[in-house]
Amino acid sequence: MQKAVLSRIYKLGPMIFGLGFLTPLAAQILQSSEVPLPFGMPPLLAGLLIAMAFTVPAQLRGRWV
């Protein structure tokens, strides 16, 4: 049971990393560079979209590059 849960978490690694790190990283880079965001989008949402653009393929392919 414990092993199965850990294995599932491990397999979801890219998605967890995308949400846990890349999303706030992209948001803070956007904020600090003062890039105007379309539709009054909050930086965190823009960060999430950017992070997911990298994370979803990484989750499916098992590699970031």
Next chain:
Amino acid sequence: MSNRDLSMLTPKELARIERDIARKHIGKFPWLAVTAGIGAFLCWLALWPLVFMDVIPAWAGFVAATVLAIIGYLPSHEAQHDIIARPGSRLRWLNEVVGHVSTVPLALPFDLARATHREHHLHTNHPELDPDYGSSAAGPLKAIWTAIQNIQPRSKGGHNAYSRTLLRLGRKDVLKGAALYRATWFLTLFTLAWTGHAIEAAALWWLPHHVGYVYIQYYLSWAPHHPANETARYRNTRSFRAALGNIGSLGMQYHVVHHLHPRIPFLRTPQAYWEMKPVLEAQGARVEDL
């Protein structure tokens, strides 16, 4: 040594001369490794307040942290081979402290590094048993690309190869420790990121970890063993002339001496190499490039 005709000696006699040279270099306390290991860790720690308080910019912190992460591997490598202090000796604790702290900037668990590195020495260039075999590649550019591929989540090399090695060795304790270490590392990065310090965390830890891994794989795994197609003692490692010089290659130009005599301290391998070279040539070692 250079005046002596070695061609008449048997491999056993040559090995004895080689051991005598090695013995001269073994047992010296590696002060520089100890101070560099602890110093690199402390300097890396100091980067955090410097970057957080805008004393230095994040990009400068990234450059410094990457250099420290790469340099820090070398003292840890000395500790992996018990060069600082042997098990049971008075200064054993120092060996362990240096081993553990010097790879923190690289986010590399010392126990995992030690266990898998010993397997690398035992089975150098063996496709199944050498945990670093995954870094082999046809040329320098392919080696860099292979190193980048090895740090991907579902790669065959890198941490996944290390996990397979630990399972084969029955070292679940080390594997669990390494998993906990990495989970803690990721949680620390996530916490920093969600409290508004993602750029600092990326510059000081996440990016140096990845750049450091690629650099170390290139110079410590690929370059000294290329083309990694021989497993014999005198043929599995080579001396080579690095484009970035001996310092830029982390002293790996003389790595052949390290594989033959792993307890010679890192800083003494160049001297040992030049003293041993005629013997190594007579033994058929791959020392033609340097």
